[in-house]
Amino acid sequence: MMIETYNLTKQFNGKGGFIDISLSIKEGEVFSFLGKNGAGKSTFIRTLLGILYPTSGKGMMLGKPLGDVETRRKIGYLPELFQYHNWLSGYELLFNHGLLYKMNKKDIKERIEVVLDIVGLKGHEDKKIKEYSKGMKQRIGLGCAILSDPLLLFLDEPTSALDPLGRKQVRDIIFKLKHEGKTIFLNTHLLSEVELVSDRVAIIDKGRMMKVGTMKELLLSSVILSIGNCNERIINELKRFDSALRVKGNEIELSVENDELLPQIAASIIENDGLLYMMKRKENLLEELFIKTVGEDGVE
Structure with a gap:
């Protein structure tokens, strides 16, 4: 399994967060967390990534305990409402992210060419981030998340601020990554996105997982x-x-x-x-x- 959690809980002074979530996510599937804003979706992702420490319970990613440093090298993450340096070009942003991943410069340059093609920004890499549209910013953010060619990708509300065309562009990228065999954990409150891209869905409300299953199982x-x-x-x-x-x-x-x-x-x-x-x-x-x-x- 790519992800396994056992009664995983994260609360802040006994409030908020999420409670007793147990789930398993297989390799190559798109798994969606569907819930209202404030349901605990982003807190769950941050806990899986080791940004937050769980209050109780335990979890594994790629066979290692949560927070394992080596495992992080195999993970990509697109946070919600991210902000990048507007004075950098798209290419410079990707290159700097490669350095943060401790990739060597030759591999970074080769991988950037692949990533630009995947996210549809070939020919726009020399533009400054401040000149990008919302959709282009979201796609360069996806580019940063997949630069290291991760096995597991976390996308937190990747289309919530986009118009219908921008949403379609991001969905197309998710389909490409799925075709490559990537495992994708998607956080969203947009029902249409879940229906179009997900293999399995969990509905979370007030920090608790209420239902989980394939779309066919849930909509039987x-x-x-x-x-x-x-x-x-x-x-x-x-x-x-x-x-x-x-x-x-x-x-x-x-x-x-x-x-x-x-x-x-x-x-x-x-x-x-x-x-x-x-x-x-x-x-x-x-x-x-x-x-x-x-x-x-x-x-x-």
């Missing part, structure tokens, strides 16, 4: 049946598939994990003299799930 929706001549035999048969089904007149709603069960459900209705007028999956949106999980106060 119930089946709605419209049945003529609905009777007790039909309802009892359908309870074999979901003992907690909901009945409202001639409509029945039940949870079915596997679509391969749907023909069996239809057959059980017909065999018991029912008339199946409709069978459909209820549309389930991430926004609906998110609001149900964290509430509507402060949702952006």
Whole structure:
């Protein structure tokens, strides 16, 4: 596993932060932390990176305890609302970051050429940072984060301040990095970003992890049946598939994990003299799930 945490907790004088988070993240996946602003997402990343010390619990990254110095060489980090030196050119910024990683100058120069291509800034590297648009600044920030060719990349709200075009550009970079086999931990409060790029998602609220799973698992929706001549035999048969089904007149709603069960459900209705007028999956949106999980106060 790239990341493992066991009841990891970080609080400030018993308040804020996050509480008892246990999770594991596999190599090559995009894992997203989804939560409102102030939910504890950034504190969690900083604790994983060793910037903050946990209050309790433990964690491992790349098989080493949190804070291991050698492990940090294999990690890239794009903080939220970062600020770089406006008087430097894009190239100078990347070169200085390479020196901070203690890369040799020949490797830095070679890697900068690759990074500029990945983030789409070839031809703009000699411009001053102050001349960059918001989207270009975000992309040069990504360039700094991936300069050392890290195995694990942390992105904290990488698209929150961008317009739709800027968001797409950053998403495209995330897809490129995923294609290269990078493991990416994404913090965001933007539902659209999560749906488009994530392999797995954790919803965090008030410092606690409320749900975690693949998008398919989280958005697994119930089946709605419209049945003529609905009777007790039909309802009892359908309870074999979901003992907690909901009945409202001639409509029945039940949870079915596997679509391969749907023909069996239809057959059980017909065999018991029912008339199946409709069978459909209820549309389930991430926004609906998110609001149900964290509430509507402060949702952006």
